[in-house]
Amino acid sequence: MTTVTSTNPPKVKASVLALHGGQPAVTEPPGDLFSWPIITKEDEDAVLDCLRRGEMSGTAITMEFEKEFAAWMGVKYALGFNNGTSSILAGFFGLGLGIGDEIICTPTTIFSSALPIYTLGGTVVFADIDPDTLCIDPADIERHISPRTKAIVVVHYLGHPADMDAILSIASRHGLKVMEDVSHAQGGQYRGRKVGTFGDVTCYSLMTAKSIAIGEAGMLTTNNREIYERALAFGHYERYNAADIKTPYLKSWAGMPLGGFKNRMHQMSSSVGRVQLKHYDRRAAEIREAMNYFWDLLKGTPGLRPHRVDEKTGSTMGGWYGAHGLYRGEELGGLSVTSFCEAVRAEGVADVFPGCNKPMHTHALLNDVDVYRHGKPTRLAHSDRDLRQPLGSLPISEGVGRRVYSIPWFKHYRPNVIAQYAEAFRKVASNAALLLPNDKGNPPDLGGWSFFK
Numbered sequence: 333m334t335t336v337t338s339t340n341p342p343k344v345k346a347s348v349l350a351l352h353g354g355q356p357a358v359t360e361p362p363g364d365l366f367s368w369p370i371i372t373k374e375d376e377d378a379v380l381d382c383l384r385r386g387e388m389s390g391t392a393i394t395m396e397f398e399k400e401f402a403a404w405m406g407v408k409y410a411l412g413f414n415n416g417t418s419s420i421l422a423g424f425f426g427l428g429l430g431i432g433d434e435i436i437c438t439p440t441t442i443f444s445s446a447l448p449i450y451t452l453g454g455t456v457v458f459a460d461i462d463p464d465t466l467c468i469d470p471a472d473i474e475r476h477i478s479p480r481t482k483a484i485v486v487v488h489y490l491g492h493p494a495d496m497d498a499i500l501s502i503a504s505r506h507g508l509k510v511m512e513d514v515s516h517a518q519g520g521q522y523r524g525r526k527v528g529t530f531g532d533v534t535c536y537s538l539m540t541a542k543s544i545a546i547g548e549a550g551m552l553t554t555n556n557r558e559i560y561e562r563a564l565a566f567g568h569y570e571r572y573n574a575a576d577i578k579t580p581y582l583k584s585w586a587g588m589p590l591g592g593f594k595n596r597m598h599q600m601s602s603s604v605g606r607v608q609l610k611h612y613d614r615r616a617a618e619i620r621e622a623m624n625y626f627w628d629l630l631k632g633t634p635g636l637r638p639h640r641v642d643e644k645t646g647s648t649m650g651g652w653y654g655a656h657g658l659y660r661g662e663e664l665g666g667l668s669v670t671s672f673c674e675a676v677r678a679e680g681v682a683d684v685f686p687g688c689n690k691p692m693h694t695h696a697l698l699n700d701v702d703v704y705r706h707g708k709p710t711r712l713a714h715s716d717r718d719l720r721q722p723l724g725s726l727p728i729s730e731g732v733g734r735r736v737y738s739i740p741w742f743k744h745y746r747p748n749v750i751a752q753y754a755e756a757f758r759k760v761a762s763n764a765a766l767l768l769p770n771d772k773g774n775p776p777d778l779g780g781w782s783f784f785k
C-alpha cells in the first residue's frame with residue numbers, strides 16, 4: 333500500500349470539478365480512439381499504385397469508385413468531383429436551375445449547401461431549423477415558397493436525418509425538386525432507407541474531416557439520367573462525349589464543359605475512396621455503437637439531450653460526423669454553454685465547444701456584397717423582390733449556438749474509456765450550480781461559418 337507523505341501532492345477528489353482543482357474525469361489516454369480516417373497498408377498501396385502509374389489526373393479509378401459508390405447507395409448513377417462544393421454546383425445545374433430561380437435551404441450549414449447557386453444566377457431563401465433535429469423545419473418551408481422557388485436543399489445536419497416524409501410531401505405539392513446534402517450523414521438511414529436516396533439529386537463532401545474521408549473529393553448521385561448527364565456536362569469535359577451522352581440536346585453540345593469548370597476527382601482520392609468504402613459500413617457500425625453508448629450513459633442528465641434519432645423508427649445517424657449535444661441551460665440554473673464547455677474541457681475532454689454553423693442569412697454575403705458587379709447585392713441580382721432576411725427572422729437558427737456543443741466523436745467501442753468521457757459531462761452538469769458564480773455568460777456570437785473558423 334502506498335503511504336501518502338507530506339511531500340506528495342494533495343489528493344484530489346474525483347467528485348470535485350477539475351476546474352476547481354479536482355481530479356479530471358478522463359484519465360485514460362485516448363490512443364487511437366479519435367483517429368480518422370483509419371489508414372492501413374491497403375490505402376497506402378492504392379495511392380502508391382496510382383502515383384507510380386501516373387494516373388493522378390485520369391478517370392479510370394474514379395469510374396470504378398463511382399460504380400461501387402452507386403451500388404453502395406443503391407442508385408443508378410454516381411459522379412465523382414474534386415470536392416463537395418463543386419458537386420453541389422453541378423447538382424444545381426443538373427436540376428436545371430438558372431437565372432432568378434430560388435432554392436430554399438437551412439441557414440445552419442456551411443456556405444457550400446446553398447451559395448453555389450449564385451454562380452448560376454439564382455438565389456437562396458432560408459427556412460428555419462427544428463430545435464431538436466437541427467435540420468430544416470418542414471413547418472417553416474412553405475411560408476418561403478414563391479413562384480420562383482424551384483428546389484429545396486435538405487442537409488442531414490451533423491448526421492441527423494431530416495424529416496423527409498414532410499419535406500417530400502411539400503415538394504410534391506408545390507412541384508419542387510429536392511437536393512439532399514449528405515456530407516454529414518453518409519450511410520445514415522431515414523425510416524429504413526438510406527439518406528441520399530429520397531431527393532432528385534444528392535451531393536456528398538468526402539473531404540478529410542468527413543465520415544467517408546478521402547481527401548478533397550465529392551460525389552453526386554441520382555437515378556435520373558438527364559440530371560446525371562447535365563452534372564457531367566457542366567465540368568467533366570473529358571467524359572462529355574457525344575457517343576456516351578443519351579440526352580438529345582446535350583449530345584450536340586459535347587466536347588467542352590458547359591459550366592467552363594473542371595471538376596474531376598483527383599485519382600489519389602478515388603484510390604483511397606475505393607478502399608475506405610469497402611470498410612466503411614463496418615467502421616461506421618462501431619462508431620454508432622460507441623456514440624449510442626455514450627448517450628445511453630448520460631440518459632436523464634439534466635441540461636443535456638442527445639442529438640440523435642430514435643433507432644426504433646429505422647433511422648440512424650450514419651457516421652456521426654460532427655457529433656453534437658443539445659444544451660438546455662435552463663435546467664442547469666441558466667449556466668451558459670460556454671462555461672459548461674470550459675468545465676468539461678478541464679475534465680480532460682478536448683474539443684468540446686459551444687455552437688455549430690452560424691446562420692448564413694446574417695453574413696454580409698447574404699446581404700450587401702455585390703460579387704459580380706450587378707450594381708446590387710448578388711443575392712438579389714436577378715430577384716423580383718428584396719428577399720433578404722434580417723436578424724430576428726429565423727430565431728431558432730439565430731439562437732442555436734447557445735443551445736448546442738460538440739461532443740467527442742468516438743471511432744471505437746471501448747466502454748471503459750467512453751464511460752470516463754460521459755462522466756466528464758455528467759459531473760459538470762451535476763455540479764452546474766458551483767459554476768454559476770463565475771459564469772461570464774456567452775459571447776454574442778457562438779459557432780463559426782465553417783467548423784474550422
Ligand SMILES: Cc1ncc(COP(=O)(O)O)c(C=O)c1O
Nearest residue numbers: 415416417442444515537538539
Ligand atoms: C453540409 C456540407 N455541405 C457541403 C460541404 C462542402 O464540401 P467540400 O468541403 O468537400 O467542398 C461540406 C463540407 O465542408 C458540408 O459540411
